[in-house]
Amino acid sequence: MVMSTSKGTVVLAYSGGLDTSCILLWLIEQGYIVIAYMANIGQEDDFETAREKALKIGASKVVIDDLRVQFVKDFIWSAVSAGLVYESRYLLGTSLARPCISQGLVKVAREERAQFISHGATGKGNDQVRFELSCYALWPQVKVLAPWRTEHFTERFQGRQDLIQYAASHGVPVPVTLEKPWSMDANLMHISYESGVLEDPAELAPDGIFQMTVDPKNAPDKPCKLQINFEHGIPVSIKNLTEVGPVNTDPLKMFILLNELGGKHGVGRIDIVENRFIGLKSRGVYETPGGTILHAAHTDLETFCLDREVLRVKTFLRDKMADYVYNGFWFSPECEFVRESIALSQRHVTGWVQVQLYKGSVQVLARHSPIALYNQSLVSMDQQGDFQPEDATGFINIHAIRLREYQRFKMHLEGGQIR
Amino acid sequence: MVMSTSKGTVVLAYSGGLDTSCILLWLIEQGYIVIAYMANIGQEDDFETAREKALKIGASKVVIDDLRVQFVKDFIWSAVSAGLVYESRYLLGTSLARPCISQGLVKVAREERAQFISHGATGKGNDQVRFELSCYALWPQVKVLAPWRTEHFTERFQGRQDLIQYAASHGVPVPVTLEKPWSMDANLMHISYESGVLEDPAELAPDGIFQMTVDPKNAPDKPCKLQINFEHGIPVSIKNLTEVGPVNTDPLKMFILLNELGGKHGVGRIDIVENRFIGLKSRGVYETPGGTILHAAHTDLETFCLDREVLRVKTFLRDKMADYVYNGFWFSPECEFVRESIALSQRHVTGWVQVQLYKGSVQVLARHSPIALYNQSLVSMDQQGDFQPEDATGFINIHAIRLREYQRFKMHLEGGQIR
């Protein structure tokens, strides 16, 4: 119920950190009723401490929403089966989390009859776009409050020191440890690191920055072999071939296991400069242990199972979808269309892939599909089967027509003679 | 000079192995004058022994052609700057060598006034297509003799045993060692392994198959750091940051150094199933140490230097060119067009990349360009510069128009109401 004196109800994407704590306080100061919303998408947060903190600051309510299963099944699986990778390298860990969180935000906001959604994403980043486009797409009437783009707010809080002072003066606990000289964002799929000392792309990322993966130099000397089963492009079970254990089939548990094993073997670290949607380039350091393993395995099985020309079209759709997702358009007509089309392509991507994790790398070792187009007897050099080698002569000769004509044409242009 | 009783002169792509030795013999038997042509593209062959063998069999002449510099500068550099990778994984080592060899074959054939070119490529593979399309493109009038697609030949030689017997009965030395249960093809860029025991994609490749790279498990415990400089997308110097030494700038030496270092650290092994041009799927195992390092470094620098939208178009061209090259269309109008367009895109891809090699993986660590579009002060969270955060609001809102309309449209379709 909105009080008559209130400006309305805001659902704030709350992390418990300094920034969103100050935003929570500030929104209340501005006259809003604020519901703190915390999505559990697998980050290692202390949700209960954050809940108490939010309530203490003045949140009218705190919602802690465990979205992990949803994140794996609706977002990560979708990315894996599509083979999404942004600018040839980034597996979109943050990009996938944003629409998932936004879904939760909108759901709660509508249940709570709020009018506003707010977030602590900054004005130069991708996340503001991803949050807001997702919210607007899901709920066209929503109004978004983005303090970091609000002059009134940014003038007051020009640096971290201003935030600390503000928090302290309102009795909000402030971090006692020194802030790390970079920012990070964690979820089940990855941790990203950027800003601060990472902003100079010519400088090496600091040692010890990573949290999900060990340094490959400290990884076990013994490799780990896994078998991953897919059905219709979706992972359905994981078997550790190195250490005997149960076969995992629960999506969340499977993904956590892959993160653990990938992390243990130092798999999935990258250091890149990428193109943000808003037109800036930025340097990001990422670790995506489980996602990296699944991407390698799925790519292998897909190439094995799909017809060549279907693969070409699907690759085009994959690249489009990666851009959509990176840019925040998960809930767009184009992403919906492409997602459905890609799903059609995955009908026969069923089988297993064996991979080996070792000191930072993941190697595909073997694959099998009960229904693949791969025809061993056809390809075998020792068997003729249906294949007539002389057919290749005609195939080549016909393909050569254009090339020979073009050469004659060029000789003609150059006034030359061909013997 | 063609004798009146001869069917004409053939230039045969000769390796010194059993197959092409038998083909040489057979062609002579058929009444051709045969010139044996050996291209040195970096494979570890004993050219002089092969020369003697060919002469002994009856070759009218043996040409040993050192194409290594040409291979690096005209083909490998072109592939690196284009970022070529086939079906997301294969760096095209064999595909690049074929047009290079074909150029040599055609040059010699024309100098020698031959009418025919012959090769030992089989009828189910890609190489026959690459050789022949290249030859036809460069010299439309040439006639190609492909014994493995000639019924008269294939009926006579139905297996390796037939070849051995034929060779032995004509005094041609036959291999004394047991044939390996797979076939391989080596050049400066890579070694490929396929067929035989590799034909079952569910079976692991045998241990000890690789020749250019050590098993990552046997690689040094100490990583190796390199700095690679590019100008206009082309590698121009390599500096080993781990072990002090001279900076390499000679293309061939640079590439050999990268092969050595990559090989020592177990870099560049893949095991894939790929789609051949003729419509079969085949399993290939490849090791491409130097090429893998350069691909990682170039991809990094390019993303750093290119405008986002230029990168998108260039990526499309890259994927087209990879297919052209894989399919044998290096010397085609389309490949020429795309190569020139890609070269335009590389004008500003200048700078260095630091990479680390360690137990099978290559990691990009840092990069710098004197002329990159990356603007640290613009991207920095601590600096405002030209950037107005409130602009992002309009940017998002306008992009949201389509999405909100689409949602309204869907609600309307479902007859639903939006609060």
Add this chain to the structure above:
Amino acid sequence: MVMSTSKGTVVLAYSGGLDTSCILLWLIEQGYIVIAYMANIGQEDDFETAREKALKIGASKVVIDDLRVQFVKDFIWSAVSAGLVYESRYLLGTSLARPCISQGLVKVAREERAQFISHGATGKGNDQVRFELSCYALWPQVKVLAPWRTEHFTERFQGRQDLIQYAASHGVPVPVTLEKPWSMDANLMHISYESGVLEDPAELAPDGIFQMTVDPKNAPDKPCKLQINFEHGIPVSIKNLTEVGPVNTDPLKMFILLNELGGKHGVGRIDIVENRFIGLKSRGVYETPGGTILHAAHTDLETFCLDREVLRVKTFLRDKMADYVYNGFWFSPECEFVRESIALSQRHVTGWVQVQLYKGSVQVLARHSPIALYNQSLVSMDQQGDFQPEDATGFINIHAIRLREYQRFKMHLEGGQIR
């Protein structure tokens, strides 16, 4: 039942003309039992006379198969809703007919337990490819007899005169009229003209070549207005707005009506040079009255109904599919995949389009959709609605970031200063 002395049973795509009559005779001579198969796909053939002729020549059976409804519903509708057009101009009339006929051929061949399919398509054309790829795709075991690529046949019949003589000497009626100096192929969707005098692309096509359409100069002075309704991208009814009459909803009748009206108003003639699949360029003259009208109408409605970005992806798929269909790959995994994906895009392409036919041109006049994304109140200059003009400022400024950076970068490269 195959006689012991026979080589087997052939189903021959028979037209009743000189070529296929001679082929029929020749196949019988070669020892085959031949079933003459005539597909009625809307061409103006005298099927009964052809039947008698075939039986007289010695066909063991004649099958006349009315595929018109199937051709419209499964092939033409599919092309219209996909918006297929080859090389920006050709509406694929022949290309669509070939897989339709092939389906019929295969069906009959399997019913009749034949082993072979034969056709009279020549060795330089597209149709041989389309027939055979379709047949192989539908029935991998079939064997195709292509006399015009069989040396034994082509040596015997080196020109039309040889065919006439052969027919006459076997009592087969030969055409008494002079052959037209070009070849044509007709079906419900179009008539194509090529070869002969048309082979010189610099020479005008002869007057009076066209059969489905009047010369625009002889078309009525009064335009004809039509309203075409689509559901999910498929035409569902046609209303003549100029002359009152019943609304047509039967697919075949609708298409025939459009052909009549388009033909009467001289709509749908083109004269082009196109790229054949086998690598030749050829000049073709086409008339496609109904198809041209539907293409214009569907394009209009689709742009009206589809989201911009969905349209972009769909356009890519359209161009891929046009190439697949032209090249004979209707029954391929890639065409199946793309067709299904395009169908997804057509879910909301529902509404009507009004077009005007007049002296050779078709003009779109107006369109309406009950469910279009077009929002008149949003676009109106007189209404503000949800739209905030100031948002456009941020939108532009953010999009300008890349461009301004690029300009600064170029100025920097040129060593220049910007005031």
Add this chain to the structure above:
Amino acid sequence: MVMSTSKGTVVLAYSGGLDTSCILLWLIEQGYIVIAYMANIGQEDDFETAREKALKIGASKVVIDDLRVQFVKDFIWSAVSAGLVYESRYLLGTSLARPCISQGLVKVAREERAQFISHGATGKGNDQVRFELSCYALWPQVKVLAPWRTEHFTERFQGRQDLIQYAASHGVPVPVTLEKPWSMDANLMHISYESGVLEDPAELAPDGIFQMTVDPKNAPDKPCKLQINFEHGIPVSIKNLTEVGPVNTDPLKMFILLNELGGKHGVGRIDIVENRFIGLKSRGVYETPGGTILHAAHTDLETFCLDREVLRVKTFLRDKMADYVYNGFWFSPECEFVRESIALSQRHVTGWVQVQLYKGSVQVLARHSPIALYNQSLVSMDQQGDFQPEDATGFINIHAIRLREYQRFKMHLEGGQIR
């Protein structure tokens, strides 16, 4: 020279109409020194009357800039040789004019040491984006004043009546004629009509709306035949084959002639709904007589001259460039890159095309190129030449491999048996 009391100097894109006259007045009121800039891009304006009006209102200077030759040579020719068409139908007449005018604006602004550029484009349209992105790209430091997105302005002027009153009260002459119930924009290439009564896409555009072209029903009964010569994709001469006259080779005169002839024969009218960059759909009615003729002729010659696969890549680049240009990114790195790549593709697009204009349509009749890839003797059915028909057998069989495998695979999936 900026007066100390002034806010600075603005260069205003001035048309002489009501809107920009009021903006001129208002900017002066706001304290700016205003230079009125009028680009002559072929619209039928009374530049001298407008000049006097601007001076009378208080412009510090009026610049009338004849950009017509530049518009034709740098923009229209570029579009023609690229084959640009937006969403399959719109020839981009307005989109091409905007960067041309912006170039002039920036040139004058820098010469005059102005700090600001202003324009009268509205907040929902494409033109604001095109103007501003072009100006920012050419001159990153410029500041743009967009009154129609300035609250202070839009609150004051909420309708046409407010503008008339404002003008009248300041002695600015106001239009005495009734405003037409739509808006139009004219230049050498086209006139566009939108808004007002055109906003309902289901309503027919009013009779008599068009100004460059006659109604096809009133066009001459005698067709007009033209021959257009191209070199490297660029029109170089026009010959009227119907009425003897001099051959035109001057770019501006050629284009004006084509407009006259196209206009006389009613060529180039379209009525479409298009997708604006800002996410709205809008209905536009366009007449582009000369551009339509050139587009038809160039498309024909290009398909004739280009290799098939080069054409495919070029078509992709064409579609990208059309979007760039429509969206206002003419001066962007991506447009520059694509423009240069397309230019490479046009090297051999040289020859002539004959077209016929008749009652609203343009028909291509014939074409010739001294250097085309079209090889009449190769394509001829009566000549064998290099072509071996039996090669087509192998070509088809090899292409069939994938299709047959796929069918077997599907049969296997369905548990079926193939006879």
